[in-house]
Amino acid sequence: MASPFRHAPVTLHLMNVGRLSSAALMLSGVAAAVDPKGVVAALHLTADDARGVSETRAGLGGTYAALGGWALISREPAADAAVGVTWLGAAAVRVATRKIDRPAVTASYWVYLGLEVACGVMSLASATARRRGVKKAAEHVPTR
Numbered sequence: 001m002a003s004p005f006r007h008a009p010v011t012l013h014l015m016n017v018g019r020l021s022s023a024a025l026m027l028s029g030v031a032a033a034v035d036p037k038g039v040v041a042a043l044h045l046t047a048d049d050a051r052g053v054s055e056t057r058a059g060l061g062g063t064y065a066a067l068g069g070w071a072l073i074s075r076e077p078a079a080d081a082a083v084g085v086t087w088l089g090a091a092a093v094r095v096a097t098r099k100i101d102r103p104a105v106t107a108s109y110w111v112y113l114g115l116e117v118a119c120g121v122m123s124l125a126s127a128t129a130r131r132r133g134v135k136k137a138a139e140h141v142p143t144r
Contacts, residue, residue: 014101018126019072021119025083026068033061042108071123075129084123091116 032039036056040047047053067086072081094113097103 014127017122018083018129021087021123021126022068022071022080022083024068024115024119025064025086028073029061029064029066029068031061033057033065036061075130077127080123080127080130084120084127087116087120087123091120 028039036047036053039045039060040053042055045056047056064086067083071083080125091113094109097104103109
């Protein structure tokens, strides 16, 4: 009989990189919630009044912190997939803005794009590994 743990080290490694991606999303949200003016400046956004700062805390801070935090504590593949799609969606729109908005492209633009793609891929790889792990475990459950 083949061992159900044949691919366990690879699966665990992929799940760990997914956790790293989730932590990055959560921490970016915490940063926006705690220091919205700093995040606004780093992202070249404007929040000219209290409402703008509040929206930054809620929209960027609360959303990203909650999604990343949920994925960190959840064992569900869907949590990792949600984080991955969020990162890759940001990357896709960032690339599209090159044609639409023609932003000035600085080193931080490329760093953010690289992080978005890397974190998105890590989370989707983790989701796939978790899904395979769930299926493997289900295959080895004794039936009565």
